[in-house]
Amino acid sequence: MDELKRTDPDIYQLIKDEERYEVDSVRLIASENYVSKAVLEATGSILTNKYSEGYPGRRYYEGQRNVDQIETLAVDRAKALFKVDHANVQPYSGSPANVAIYFALLKPGDTIMGLALPHGGHLTHGWPVSITGTFWKSAQYEVDRESHVVDFDKVRALAHKERPKIIVTGGTAYPRLWDFKSFSEIAKEVGALLLADISHVAGLIVGGVHPDPAPYADVIMTTTHKTLRGPRGAMIMCRNEYAEAIDKAVFPGLQGGPHNHTTAAIAVALKEAATPEFKVYAKKVVSNAKTLADELLARGFSLVSGGTDNHLILVDLTSKKVIGKKGAKALDAAGIVCNYNTVPHDPRKPFSPSGLRLGTPAVTSRGMGDAEMRQIAKFMDEAIAHAGDETELQKIAAAVTEMCRKFPAPGITLIS
Numbered sequence: 001m002d003e004l005k006r007t008d009p010d011i012y013q014l015i016k017d018e019e020r021y022e023v024d025s026v027r028l029i030a031s032e033n034y035v036s037k038a039v040l041e042a043t044g045s046i047l048t049n050k051y052s053e054g055y056p057g058r059r060y061y062e063g064q065r066n067v068d069q070i071e072t073l074a075v076d077r078a079k080a081l082f083k084v085d086h087a088n089v090q091p092y093s094g095s096p097a098n099v100a101i102y103f104a105l106l107k108p109g110d111t112i113m114g115l116a117l118p119h120g121g122h123l124t125h126g127w128p129v130s131i132t133g134t135f136w137k138s139a140q141y142e143v144d145r146e147s148h149v150v151d152f153d154k155v156r157a158l159a160h161k162e163r164p165k166i167i168v169t170g171g172t173a174y175p176r177l178w179d180f181k182s183f184s185e186i187a188k189e190v191g192a193l194l195l196a197d198i199s200h201v202a203g204l205i206v207g208g209v210h211p212d213p214a215p216y217a218d219v220i221m222t223t224t225h226k227t228l229r230g231p232r233g234a235m236i237m238c239r240n241e242y243a244e245a246i247d248k249a250v251f252p253g254l255q256g257g258p259h260n261h262t263t264a265a266i267a268v269a270l271k272e273a274a275t276p277e278f279k280v281y282a283k284k285v286v287s288n289a290k291t292l293a294d295e296l297l298a299r300g301f302s303l304v305s306g307g308t309d310n311h312l313i314l315v316d317l318t319s320k321k322v323i324g325k326k327g328a329k330a331l332d333a334a335g336i337v338c339n340y341n342t343v344p345h346d347p348r349k350p351f352s353p354s355g356l357r358l359g360t361p362a363v364t365s366r367g368m369g370d371a372e373m374r375q376i377a378k379f380m381d382e383a384i385a386h387a388g389d390e391t392e393l394q395k396i397a398a399a400v401t402e403m404c405r406k407f408p409a410p411g412i413t414l415i416s
């Protein structure tokens with residue numbers, strides 16, 4: 001990055017600092033990952049120069065000889081990998097992708113039924129502060145108070161009462177598997193469409209360690225930057241009958257020109273995700289999460305739903321007598337990065353909730369395994385016990401960094 005260093009030393013230095021931080025810390029934010037060098041190169045390419053409103057072969061700009069081929073490759077790879085009729089790879093990110101889906105398939109005033117945000121859903125599943133809960137009506141289902149898993153009797157009862165036009169599965173803080181078949185049965189009973197928002201688990205699905213929504217969902221949305229390990233972006237996939245409506249809603253309905261550098265990087269990530277190595281990776285993400293969960297349980301942490309089936313863990317810190325925000329800050333000072341999170345039926349406010357969300361996609365991309373998961377649980381236990389004690393936290397951070405340096409971070413070559 002010699003030219004960046006000359007032109008803008010401030011930004012250059014901050015990127016270098018972030019590289020160092022991403023190498024020297026244990027990154028447990030469940031939605032984050034490390035992309036490959038190849039994905040980084042495509043993302044940083046001259047494709048950012050191009051405008052190409054429209055779709056391959058149907059553009060509003062000339063000069064698309066290369067861009068059309070890039071987008072077609074991305075689309076074809078998405079269709080093959082997720083076994084779907086149609087894929088749109090242009091959404092700028094997951095949130096606008098969901099808005100485009102509702103814009104395509106709903107009328108103003110129709111009802112969206114999704115998992116409530118404090119129970120692990122996403123803002124764009126109809127939560128009141130989101131455009132999706134203001135411009136459309138919304139009904140929100142919750143997880144069971146005791147088991148913390150989706151209770152299908154209650155989902156069914158709510159669907160029959162509220163008659164949603166679309167039911168959304170998927171979330172950001174749900175540590176269990178999604179039963180797409182049961183959701184599709186309920187959707188059929190009430191004449192609703194089924195949207196599978198697989199943003200968090202897309203990599204696990206293509207890796208064969210999470211149920212596949214393709215046989216059951218009318219529409220599938222995924223971000224490309226979480227377990228899928230691609231650039232920041234999103235894709236909408238659907239049956240042929242919804243293809244035209246979805247494409248029109250993305251462009252010209254909601255967006256302008258697609259981000260072609262992102263499209264190229266999505267194509268690269270999809271190629272990587274189709275390899276046998278990626279299947280091994282997905283399996284390891286899940287087994288690492290189980291090991292970390294077991295070790296935390298053994299150390300007296302209480303986990304929402306009692307454990308995990310996927311890549312993420314939701315810790316309820318109430319039993320450790322520490323609040324989520326204080327816990328996350330202590331962990332960050334110790335070199336372990338995660339986010340505070342509400343737990344289902346949280347008595348505290350979202351800005352200072354009771355829980356922590358942890359995930360294993362990023363540490364698994366560095367090649368960490370069972371031994372490191374046990375070590376991380378030990379570091380976490382010590383850091384939470386010493387919350388507020390900066391000297392102790394710094395000592396833990398030094399040990400964390402020492403462990404991290406043994407596991408090169410994909411895409412990052414540190415010079416000094």
Ligand SMILES: *Cc1c(COP(=O)(O)O)cnc(C)c1O
Binds near residue numbers: 200
């Ligand atoms: C991350 C996520 C989104 C939104 O993605 P952004 O790219 O952050 O807008 C939507 N739905 C789910 C389930 C997510 O996890």
